[in-house]
Amino acid sequence: MFLALTILCPTFDTRSVKATTAIYINVDGSISPPDAPILNHDSVTYTLTANLDNSIVVQRSNIILEGANHTVLGDGTANGFSLQNVVNATVKNVRIEGCFDGIQLFNSSSNVIVGNIVIGNSYEGVGVYYSSGNTITGNRITNNQIGLAFYDSSSNSVVHNDFVNNTYQVYTESSANNWDNGYPSGGNYWSDYNGTDSLKGPDQNQPGSDGIGDTPYNVSENNQDRYPLMQNWANMAITAISSSKTAVDQGQKVNITIIVQNQGWDAETTSVTLYANTTILSSFTNIALSGRTQTTLTYTWQTASFDKAKYVINAKATTIPGETDTRDNTLVYSKTISITIVADLNGDEIVDIYDAIILAAAYSSVPTSPNWNGNADINSDNVVDIYDAIILANNYGKKI
Numbered sequence: 426m427f428l429a430l431t432i433l434c435p436t437f438d439t440r441s442v443k444a445t446t447a448i449y450i451n452v453d454g455s456i457s458p459p460d461a462p463i464l465n466h467d468s469v470t471y472t473l474t475a476n477l478d479n480s481i482v483v484q485r486s487n488i489i490l491e492g493a494n495h496t497v498l499g500d501g502t503a504n505g506f507s508l509q510n511v512v513n514a515t516v517k518n519v520r521i522e523g524c525f526d527g528i529q530l531f532n533s534s535s536n537v538i539v540g541n542i543v544i545g546n547s548y549e550g551v552g553v554y555y556s557s558g559n560t561i562t563g564n565r566i567t568n569n570q571i572g573l574a575f576y577d578s579s580s581n582s583v584v585h586n587d588f589v590n591n592t593y594q595v596y597t598e599s600s601a602n603n604w605d606n607g608y609p610s611g612g613n614y615w616s617d618y619n620g621t622d623s624l625k626g627p628d629q630n631q632p633g634s635d636g637i638g639d640t641p642y643n644v645s646e647n648n649q650d651r652y653p654l655m656q657n658w659a660n661m662a663i664t665a666i667s668s669s670k671t672a673v674d675q676g677q678k679v680n681i682t683i684i685v686q687n688q689g690w691d692a693e694t695t696s697v698t699l700y701a702n703t704t705i706l707s708s709f710t711n712i713a714l715s716g717r718t719q720t721t722l723t724y725t726w727q728t729a730s731f732d733k734a735k736y737v738i739n740a741k742a743t744t745i746p747g748e749t750d751t752r753d754n755t756l757v758y759s760k761t762i763s764i765t766i767v768a769d770l771n772g773d774e775i776v777d778i779y780d781a782i783i784l785a786a787a788y789s790s791v792p793t794s795p796n797w798n799g800n801a802d803i804n805s806d807n808v809v810d811i812y813d814a815i816i817l818a819n820n821y822g823k824k825i
Contacts, residue, residue: 447480447503454485473497473519480504480524486511492519492541499524501547508533517541518717526552527569530578534558540717542690544568550591553578553600561586563658565690575600582606585658587690589616597645604642604650609635610750612650614657615642622655636749652749659689659747663697663740663756664719670799672763672772676729677805679762681706683722683740687714693745699724701736701762728764733825735761735772768820770800775824776817784809784817 449457454468462475469488473495480503483490490506497505497519505524506516508531515537521527527543527550530536535558543550543566550569551561557580565587566572572591573583577599584606588594594615605612608627618638625635634655642653662685669680687693693716697709707724714720738758744751763772770780787794787801787809803813 447482448477449482450485450488450490452484454488481506483508483511483514483516485514487513489515489517490519491517494518494520496520496522497524498522499546501525504529505546507531508536511536515539520544521546521550523547526550528552530554530556530559532556536560537562539563541565542567543572546570549574549596552576553581557581560584563688565589565657566591571596574598575602578602584610584612585654585660587614587616587657589614589657595644595648597648601647604644604648605652606750608652609637609752611637611652611654611658612642614654615650618642618653618655620653636747654747654749656747657689657691659691659693659745660687660750660753661693661695661714661742661745661748662686662688662753663742664753666738666740666756666758668738668758668760668762668799670762670802671760672765672770672800673728674767674769674803675731675733675764679726679728681724681726681738683709683724684719685712685714685722685740685742686719687716687745689745690716692716695745696743697722697740699738699740701726701731701738704731731764733764733766733774735763737761766820766823766825768803768817768823769825770798770803770817776820776822780817781821784813788814 448461456463464472464474472491473493476496478498499505501523502525504526505521506528508514510532512535517540520542522544524546525548527546528538529552531554533556538561541564543564546569549571550566551573554576556578559581561583562585567589569591571593572588572595574596579601581602583604620638620640622634622638624639625631625633629639636655638653638655642650664686665684667682673679685697694711694713699706706726709722741755765772768776770783784801787796787798790797790809792807801809803816
C-alpha cells in the first residue's frame, strides 16, 4: 500500500545521478561509445548483445530498445536506463538490477516500459518525473526500495505488472494515473494486497471468484487499482494466424500457422484447438511455455473431404490458472479460406481475368519474393511459372 514517504524517503533530484561510464543513444541515433555492445538497426531498433554494468542514457525518440533478456547490473549509485526528453521510445525484455533507479523517465512522454525484470535497485525500480502518457505494463518490479514513483506525472497507464516485496510498492507526488485496464482485464498484482476473491463482475458483486480482488487496492489518495490481481499476472494469447493459401481447389493442402504466446512471467501449459467454421481441424495439447516466450504451431489442412465454401479459421487456447481476461485466448483469422475450383485464385467461384491478373502480378516469384502470392502457385511447387499459367488457361471460364 501507499505510505507517506516525505519524511522517510525525501524526494531525490535524480537528474544529477549519472555513471561515469554511461552509454548514450544520442539524439542523432549514434551510440557513444561506438563499441558499446548495442546493435543499431537503422537507428530505430537497438538490441543489447551482452550483459552490461553501464548506465544507458536514451536521448533519441521513436526507438525500440530490445534487451534480448540481457542484464544491466549497477552498483546502486547510477540509473540503469534514463530516458531524457524523449517520446515514443520502448524499453523491453531486460533485467535491471542493483542500480539507483532501475528505469528513470524525465520529461518524457508516450513511451512504453514492457516485459522487464526490475529488481533490487537501491532507490526506485521505475521513477517517472514530469512525464505523461507513458505505459508501464507486463513488468516484474520486485525488492526495490520503491517499486514505482511518480513526481508531477499524470495520465500514465500502469497495468499487468507484478509488484512484489518492494519496501514501498509505490510513491506518488502531485500525480494521478490509471492503474487498471478495466474488467475483466484487471490491474496489477500487489504482494501486500490483503483482500479476498469471493465475488466477480465489473462491480465485484456477483457470487463466484474471478482472480480479481473484491475490493480495490488504494495506491494513494488520487490513485486506485480498481481490479487488483490475486496472483502474478498470467495471460495466454493467440497472437497470429496465417495460411499458405486463401483460395484452394478442393483436394489441395493448406498450411496454417498459429503463434501462441505466454505473456506472463511463470511457466505455463496450455492446449490450442484449431477450427474451420465450427469443425475442429486439429488439437495441440500440453504446450509448455516458459514465461515471456512463444511458440509456432503448424497444421496441414487436407481439404478433400470439405465442401466447396468459404471457411472462417480460428484458434482457441485453454485458460491458464490465474488468467482473468480470456478474450485474447481466441483469435479469428483476418481472411477466409475458400475451397473452390482449380485456378479460382480470388475465391469468387469463377476462373476469369481477375485470376489471370493475380497470377501475372506474382509471376516468377518464390515464397521469399516480395510479390509472392500462394494462391497463384496453383500446382504448389513453390514457384509461380508457366505451368501455373497453363493450368489457369485450361480452366478459364469454369465456375462452380
